[in-house]
Amino acid sequence: MNQISSHGQATPTTLVTCLQHWAESRPDAMAFDFLPSHGEAAADTITYAQLHSRVVSSGEGLKALLPPGERIVLMFPAGTSFLHALLACFYAGVIAVPVVTPHHRRSLPRLSRVLTDSGARHLLTTQATLNRRRELLDGLVDQPHWLTIESLEVAGSGWSPVTNNTRIAFIQYTSGSTGEPKGVVLSHENLISNISLIASARVSGNSHRLVCWLPAFHDWGLIGFLLHALYSGTPCTFMDPLSFLERPLRWLEAISRTRATFSGGPNFAYQRCIRSIPPEDRLHLDLSCWESALVGAEPVYADTLREFAEAFAVSGFRSSAFVPCYGLAENTLWVSGTIEQTEPTLLHLDTRQLREHRVVPVRGEEPGTTLVGCGRVVRNHHVLIVDPDTLLQCQPDRVGEVWVSGPSVAQGYWRNQRNSQQAFDAYLADTNQGPYLRTGDLGFMHDGQVFITGRLKDLLIIAGRNFYPQDIERSIETCHPDIRPGHCAAFSVESDRQEHLVVMQEVALGRRPDLDAFIGSIQMAIMQGHGLSAGAILAVRPGTIPLTSSGKIRRSACRDLFWSRQPAPLALWQNASLQTGFGAGR
Incomplete structure (x- = not known):
């Protein structure tokens, strides 16, 4: 000391x-x-x-x-x-x-x-x-x-x-x-x-x-x-x-019994509590001690915060205890989050403009997308919003990649110079300001708070767990003889404030498989390989999945196909919890 x-x-x-x-x-x-x-x-x-x-x-x-x-x-x-x-x-x-x-x-x-x-x-x-x-x-x-x-x-x-x-x-x-x-x-x-x-x-x-x-x-x-x-x-x-x-009740019982002031979890944890803890059990909890209820590690949804606060108001929980935050392992943990006993900051934006990476606020009664602010950047650290292609700092009303600098930024990746240099040694193209950590997350700054809009890379975050799509795609390749290797796309879609895995797999050229068995094999491979249930699985014709000029899967384009329902798949299995995409209204 x-x-x-x-x-x-x-x-x-x-x-x-x-x-x-x-x-x-x-x-x-x-x-x-x-x-x-x-x-x-x-x-x-x-x-x-x-x-x-x-x-x-x-x-x-x-x-x-x-x-x-x-x-x-x-x-x-x-x-x-x-x-x-x-x-x-x-x-x-x-x-x-x-x-x-x-x-x-x-x-x-x-x-x-x-x-x-x-x-x-x-x-x-x-x-x-x-x-x-x-x-x-x-x-x-x-x-x-x-x-x-x-x-x-x-x-x-x-x-x-x-x-x-x-x-x-x-x-x-x-x-x-x-x-x-x-x-x-x-x-x-x-x-x-x-x-x-x-x-x-x-x-x-x-x-x-x-x-x-x-x-x-x-x-x-x-x-x-x-x-x-x-x-x-x-x-x-x-x-x-x-x-x-x-049994999610165990978490809240521990807070109530020990008079804990600081606890938290991903968005899905609060959703589990809302859905699984009946009103009679809420009466026996005393959450008035809970001063800092952290929410992070995956997208934070305003509806989840509102529903949890309403459901557990009878238990003494206050919505001002919520602390939406943002962080990642490459910055040790915490990048932003404000603990000051105030209501979370919500920003209602034009959805169409947001998809074009523009930040355009609209009135609350108008259709749009509501984002939850992840607090202010922690002391002695600096965040920039940067265009990931030009490496120039974005204008305040534009979405870009989140870059971070400060003493919490990790030393790099172990024995991985190439990826370390790409992620930890970023500089602005015009001023050569740096080095910064490239987080791979998309977002913007508004009134001093960090807002996260998505992921630049294809990392999937489902129920608080991270999955790389190529891992899932690779585990499927050998699960059925009529799979077309290298022509599978795994991506996530949002429904009911949760992320769901969708897998689109081409049938091999000239094959006419039993499609129920084909999809069943994919379901089994995903469950055995990753302990994960898919929200939807599509068997599609050869040539359906878009590729880049170098032959890489264009997963975002596959997501667009899923939303548009075109072209129609050969077969579709869809979980009842996924209420969008093929076979349902968007």
Whole structure:
């Protein structure tokens, strides 16, 4: 601790020194408690002193085994053991690579790619996880050296961390492409920069508490909640994401019971609560404590915010608690978001003009598209809206690509110079101002707030999860003998304020398949390969799918075909929840 914050407390240079501070100043205070699936009582509670002791012991064990800078994959179930292991890596100067624990053989190729790309030769987990998953993990082509967190304990260890703010803290792999996984490299300086902004933006007060159901191995759950809680010395209650997905009421019950002030999730999480929690259960909740209800990670819809506020007003929820925000892993996490107990900013725009990337406000009673503002850009960071083709800054009334600069911008992609240069080393064409991070997101600035309109790239965000269309398309190619390889388009469409996957697949030349079996095979391939249900699947004639001059799929043009219903498909399967496109009114 060598700097003084605006709160009169020393600002840590790393999260390990932050843990040391809290272990000394409030050793017996609860740091984290992990809720079991029933969500009624704490199953795994840990104090700052207990966490510190475990981190030092395991960190010394790692120091004895691995040199600083060595990569190690962390594969942990939901619970405090993951945080313990991550901080032990920070302590030892070892670069952590968090991954989701695989449950099926179809998950192994991604794990293998992460191991290969990161160069990690060791994988750290719990003994119980290794016992349960060993037979499955034996399917990895290149077997890592297995370590368990229990085996790393070193008794009587002193305090001697191998870390500083310029070292790499961990590599966050994007949800990504089968061809080339991209690992976002984050330093301790990146983490402290971004987390300090989140902590300082909270509503002032001394009784803060966090509740989190988001995955701990991804940026929002890990940085926005767990590491944020550690940095600020705020108690954090968290749960397995499946616990929320199985019964969304558990999330709101945890907020009500612990009197949490800070929690959140993607738009779909609020939709799940609206649809699955009956009025009689809402009467038993007290959400008046909830000061900051973050909404992000996917498009934020004004109707969702309004419906949630109306549905849970009886529970004491206030719509002024909503905090729409924008961020991405390449900027550590947070880019914009305003926590000031005011109603979300809504902007009603001319839909036709918006499709042409023009920002033209219209009166609320007129037909149009309502966008939710994602708050102001965080302190010490800068956002530009840039034409992605000319690399010139856009006029204020035009939509362009969001570019970001500041201390939270990551170091680049691990061992991926080409993509790092494209994404992290952007300069304006006329002034040579830069470097900036190219986010790949489209948006604009209005009255100082960031508004996001879409994605420059074809990344699909469905139910809060990211999917690359080429992954889905590739998984379909061999699912049926009458598939025409290389002529499949996966894209998303919006219906009922949710994104739905649509797949358009050409039938092979000269083939006349059983179309029910053809579509059924595609459904099965998508479910088995990605755990995802399509909103619609179209079997189309050869030559239907538009291609670029170089033979690439024009997915946006395929989306236009879907909306126009022309040409008619050979066969269509459409989920009842998708009320637009072929076979229905738009």
